[in-house]
Amino acid sequence: MTDHTSVKNFHLIDQLATLTDHRERDGLNMHLAQMLMDVIKPLSISVSLVMSDRNDYRWIPVLHLRPDASIQLRDPLHADFLSLDQVREGTPRFRCLEMNLPVAVDAAESGATHLTILPLFVGGAKADSGIIEIASSNRLPLHELAIVDRMLHVYRNMHSMFLYSERDVLTGLANRKSFEETFYKSLHENPNFYASWAKGIAPDKNIDRRSSETNEHFWLAMVDVDHFKQVNDKYGHQIGDEVLILIARIMKNTFRGYDRVYRFGGEEFVILMRSAWHDTAMATLERFRKNMEEYLFPQVGCITVSIGMNIINGGDPPDVVCNKADQAVYYAKRHGRNQVCSYMSLVENGLIETDVKDGGIELF
Numbered sequence: 001m002t003d004h005t006s007v008k009n010f011h012l013i014d015q016l017a018t019l020t021d022h023r024e025r026d027g028l029n030m031h032l033a034q035m036l037m038d039v040i041k042p043l044s045i046s047v048s049l050v051m052s053d054r055n056d057y058r059w060i061p062v063l064h065l066r067p068d069a070s071i072q073l074r075d076p077l078h079a080d081f082l083s084l085d086q087v088r089e090g091t092p093r094f095r096c097l098e099m100n101l102p103v104a105v106d107a108a109e110s111g112a113t114h115l116t117i118l119p120l121f122v123g124g125a126k127a128d129s130g131i132i133e134i135a136s137s138n139r140l141p142l143h144e145l146a147i148v149d150r151m152l153h154v155y156r157n158m159h160s161m162f163l164y165s166e167r168d169v170l171t172g173l174a175n176r177k178s179f180e181e182t183f184y185k186s187l188h189e190n191p192n193f194y195a196s197w198a199k200g201i202a203p204d205k206n207i208d209r210r211s212s213e214t215n216e217h218f219w220l221a222m223v224d225v226d227h228f229k230q231v232n233d234k235y236g237h238q239i240g241d242e243v244l245i246l247i248a249r250i251m252k253n254t255f256r257g258y259d260r261v262y263r264f265g266g267e268e269f270v271i272l273m274r275s276a277w278h279d280t281a282m283a284t285l286e287r288f289r290k291n292m293e294e295y296l297f298p299q300v301g302c303i304t305v306s307i308g309m310n311i312i313n314g315g316d317p318p319d320v321v322c323n324k325a326d327q328a329v330y331y332a333k334r335h336g337r338n339q340v341c342s343y344m345s346l347v348e349n350g351l352i353e354t355d356v357k358d359g360g361i362e363l364f
């Protein structure tokens with residue numbers, strides 16, 4: 001082996017080793033793209049993920065890397081869903097996902113450059129899938145494709161390891177551990193929002209009248225299943241578990257693909273959602289409450305939920321926002337269950353007292 005070859009091999013192994021240094025999923029896409037840029041030296045590398053809202057599947061470009069290091073990073077939580085390109089059958093990207101294989105698009109078809117499209121994960125064309133696109137002057141030679149394939153192999157292993165640690169084992173929803181990270185991320189990646197959060201600006205109680213679609217807010221809802229102990233006591237723990245799995249499914253079908261749904265533990269769930277208006281956030285939660293009420297759970301029949309919601313604003317750390325939503329849940333439980341209560345409205349109407357200060361500022 002020549003010195004040159006061993007230096008190259010060492011470099012490759014070093015790149016892979018640093019990929020496994022990551023302790024969080026964030027940054028993994030960028031590291032993969034940088035690694036491929038370094039080894040293959042293409043014109044550009046892009047990563048796009050599939051987002052879904054019920055049966056509407058769209059591409060969200062999350063990363064674009066060129067040798068001059070100009071990059072673009074986007075988090076699906078902030079995407080304007082309807083402005084994204086739809087996933088269309090028959091396109092090279094779709095074929096790549098469908099076949100789970102690399103697809104080469106010649107310069108004549110794609111414009112000035114050759115494109116090599118590879119599936120980011122294995123599992124076909126559905127939500128949570130994605131592609132990596134490599135633009136090059138010439139078709140990628142087989143030995144380079146083999147390198148990309150092996151790097152993707154390591155990437156996928158790392159990715160599924162992170163995914164496993166972020167998931168609730170029973171329902172497959174995100175777990176409590178991943179909540180805090182997303183909570184802060186959602187604030188950081190929305191400059192207007194973060195500016196007011198960092199300054200500790202109190203939420204505007206007229207928010208439902210003043211907000212516009214371009215000025216969206218984040219809302220947190222806590223969901224607690226009503227009389228769940230009775231389900232366990234009457235039908236057994238296994239049926240109780242099945243009910244929790246079905247509730248998670250109803251939640252996934254009710255909320256939009258870019259809303260985040262968590263199981264905090266037991267029969268408690270949390271939703272982190274985006275909406276410009278207090279009333280539309282309430283209406284979405286009301287739709288979920290109704291879907292629950294109308295669903296007939298096998299053996300058990302009807303199960304209802306009590307929901308408390310609150311805006312994320314005014315410098316509240318996650319535990320304070322959760323605490324306020326929890327107070328609204330408590331109110332719902334004490335006043336008949338099977339209802340959605342807004343912390344803001346309850347405080348405004350004098351139905352509960354603000355016992356939590358927001359970064360030293362009294363809200364109302």
Ligand SMILES: Nc1nc2c(ncn2[C@@H]2O[C@H](COP(=O)(O)OP(=O)(O)OP(=O)(O)O)[C@@H](O)[C@H]2O)c(=O)[nH]1
Pocket residue numbers: 170224225226227228229230232236237238239240241244265266267333337
């Ligand atoms: N099957 C199952 N049950 C669970 C799980 N985690 C917690 N539970 C049960 O959830 C029940 C929660 O009961 P409580 O906190 O008394 O509340 P509840 O019966 O829903 O009553 P309200 O909240 O007042 O409407 C307990 O019986 C727990 O054992 C789980 O993973 N699986």
